[in-house]
Amino acid sequence: MSYSAEVAADFRDALQDLKANKRLEISILTGIAKDNTEHAQAISEELEKHIKTTRPEWKLPALYVLDSIVKNVGTPYTVYLGRNMFPTFMAAFQLADEETRTAMENLLHSWKQPVPDSIDARPVFPSSVTQDIEKFLIRFRAINPQNPLPQRPPQGLPRSLPARPPTQGQMNPWNRTATPPQGRFPAPNDPRNRTGPTYPAAISPPIAIQPAPVAQQALPTQTVDFNRLMADVNQLLLNCQTAHALVPTDVDTKEKLDALKGLKGILESHSLPLHQLQKIREQIDNMAPPPTAQQVFINNPPPAPPFAIPAFQQFAPATSTPDPALNLTQILFPNGVPWTTTPMAPTPSLATAPLANPAAPAPFTPPPQLSGPPLITPSLAQMLAQFCQPPATPPVMAPTPASHAPVMPHAAPSAPVAGSAEWLLNALKGLPPTGTPSSVQATPLSSEPMTRQTSATANAEVELSSASMKRPRLNLYTKLYDAYPNLCRTCGRRFTFTTEGKEKKARHMDWHFKVKDPDAAKRGTHRSWYIDEKEWVKYDEVDETLPEQASNGDGAKAVKKEAKDKYVPVPQDVALSQAPCPICQEKFEHQWNVDANEFVWMDAVKVNGKIYHATCWEEYSRGSTLAAPSTPDSVLGKRKAEVSPAGLGKKGRVN
């Protein structure tokens, strides 16, 4: 399999799981496309194929993936996907129900526009692509008058999707475009923006603080919403302040507080390039309950919590964003704080704890208010340190509408990035400003004293002692996940995104595919005998992520194969597959061989086109000059994993 094909296969796997308009999944798929633009052609083909072949009700989500990719990544996908857009679109449209058709028409409409909030004024797809489809639609509607063309959305909301109920209250920008912009940061200098005096005014408030429930259907993708980011940071800051107020002596809280202040300062005073904003966003989302947790909250209005309003709301009446301070206190006092009574009691908030009903024994669902933005962890500080590097190219005012470069209106030369680095470092370290940017880079910061370590030596510094076991090291635990971000969605095993990691995953996916063989299930399987001591001591574990030969070459370990260990693949030839052993006339027993990755006949050898029991053959040929042929190497692959029942029989083949 070529590498391109592997990437495409990964993409296809993820795509096949997409059965609803899931924002998270769509953004993951978009991410894969974005990270692999060199394989854009293979990915585009995969996507087209999927839209063509998947069930009608799953076509729309897949089209949203397409939409998200062309809007957020752009070329070369627009080129590849544009080529076959007409047949792809048309085929899907014809199978779709009326609601989906409406949604698709809106998609098409949005493709005739520039990417929302982008400074690139060109439409998403060139008109050569969209025109044909438009013509088709007009004819289609003419032939099907019972399905008249839906009314064009009103001018003010040109891209609204009628399929989704409009939200009450504030309108989220994502609702106005099929899929929200992601990779392209909104360009505030774009004259089309109603940019007010403050930078992010054109962007609606973050969804997290939207008060009204929205449709169950998740929005397709996410964007770096500056306002929302600020809101989240502010919320964290507030929570941290709360925690700090509760336990003023705690150094960790203080340091986290300072780190957050630093982050806020940087966000407010500097124009960070898009990728840095994305990193911050990602980081915050990573540390948080998944980005969707907030959506969960708004999507599924929960039963009213049985307890009083969490205390922090008194500190923060202006927002309904959930409160991570609870987590914070929990982390600071893993064995309980004075005001938390039990591990299960949902009463960790200061104001309500004393009122908690101690008799409430029932299993409970956590008040959803508690789900919320992340607890800030030191890894954020580490990440920030890296932002203190002077940017390779200083932000420039570049109002040319053709440029995709992120441009900020407030790029303030008076507040140099390096200066803010020092400022932040001070905040984090409590040290006088001495650090140069390069020294910052060399030693990533941690705001947690006992976990001040680089990832390379992180493990070495967790002391093995009873006291040490109680100390939280939150930034280290998430490395269990972060170090292996490439998840197999079928079984949960993780890989890296390095070339090696991707290769391993590809082999792993192949393995999944093979064991899913529906024929395999039909043949009766049974428990195998365990291997004996000697075999076990020499046994090489089978690793499906390694190439076949990797565990084969160890000559020193290769034990001389005994007859019973020999096997041949179950023959394809029907007559041969039915034939018994010519010597004993008994049939062969097939079993799955993990190493060969196919069904084999154990204790078997092939001689002159016939298959014999290896043990029968050995007995027969003993004394003659014929040497029993060995199992061919191509079949051997690795050491056998299966144990044949031979050796236990009363014939005493081996014993």
Place this chain on the structure above:
Amino acid sequence: MMNLPGLNLATPVADAPPIAVVEKHEHNLRIYTEYRFEVSFARTLTIKLLEGTAEYFGTELAPTQTYSFSGTKGAIFTWHGCRLEVSGEAESEYVAEETGMVAYANAHLALEGLRDRGGLEGGPRVLVVGPENAGKTSLCKILTAYAVKVGRQPMMVNLDPRQGMLSVPGSLSTAAFSSILDVEEGWGSSPISGPSPIPVKMPLVYHYGLANPEEGKVFKPLVTRMALAVISRLEEEPLSKSVGFVIDTPGSISAGKGGVYDNIEHIVSEFSINVVFVLGSERLYSDLSRKYQNRPTDEAVNVVRLDKSGGCVDRDEAYMKQFRQAQIRAYFFGSDKENGLAPHSQTSDFGDLNIFRIAEDSSNAYGHDEDDMYSRPSGIYEKTIPTLSIQNSLLAVTTASPADRQEVIRDASVRGYVYVSDVDETKKKVRLLLPQPGQTPANAMILGSFPEDVPGLVS
């Protein structure tokens, strides 16, 4: 924290009508919390991860799977927050704010540090001790799962015969884990003749045949034997050596007779243990740390205390019995996931079977009845011809020949188990259930008193 009314008290299943959760519902877990549940054997609870990340005793849930649990008490923990969809019937379920995971993850990180620095000495050799239901097995799973997650191949040793690892109860076993643990099936599955959706594990199995290591005289020799195999394997495999191993133990060896922990000491010395995790017993911790405090550096044993998780559930004998039967059933018939295995039923003559019954009073063999012929030091087993009394029992098929000395039979690993489904004393025939087709094994077979009979395994 264990005495919250109605939450995790072990109530006999029969008395308390289960709190039935029939409706499909969702749980939003905040970061660092866990969803705890108990499902009886008669019911099934399914859990699907909708958003975020979640892990079951250290093994991550895949976002595309729906996991079903039955006869399980467990917890789904999240480091990042998650949304779970739950349906089915649980005896109890709740979300816990305070979990033991920080300490367990610290334990993993500390072991990783030792692995990185291990050098020629190899990775940490870890023993987990503590009373029954202190969370020992759960900790072992987490440590194994995390090591696998970071790309290691850790080795596990189970010395608790009450609960089999990759085998039936009554066995002691060890295996290296190069692939993820099976969320639904505890430790996973030993090899089967067909493909398996989770890679199988390759255990080395010995048969103990009694419930309690403190009885009988077979436990220590088996520990010695197993240590030999494990250490040989580590010498063969430098990669495994650098990771080391973790040993799970039964609660009984932590009880201590007058402050003496005979079996613990034996394990520590046979396996050259250098890290002991003590779960949930202050006294055991203080006894052991005193015992091992003044050792020369090259034999140092680091005794570390870990708090018992508030989630641990006391499992009564009724539950444990059902648990054992489920393990035995799964050995022959597979779990659902293995799509049902097809064991082989066949009839054998009495003469084909070489059964060695563990001698009743073997623990008192030394000293007391010296003239009793079965109580000689070598009287570990009594050769037995089949009688009705062995019906429904499990025989361990050893690698030893019936002609071997009893010590050899004792020390032999097992190839598997056969189940005696019927005994016809007049025709002198037994009906056996074998895991796979083939002739009746002529090897020495061990018959112990544990696990107990499993009536009706074959109907």
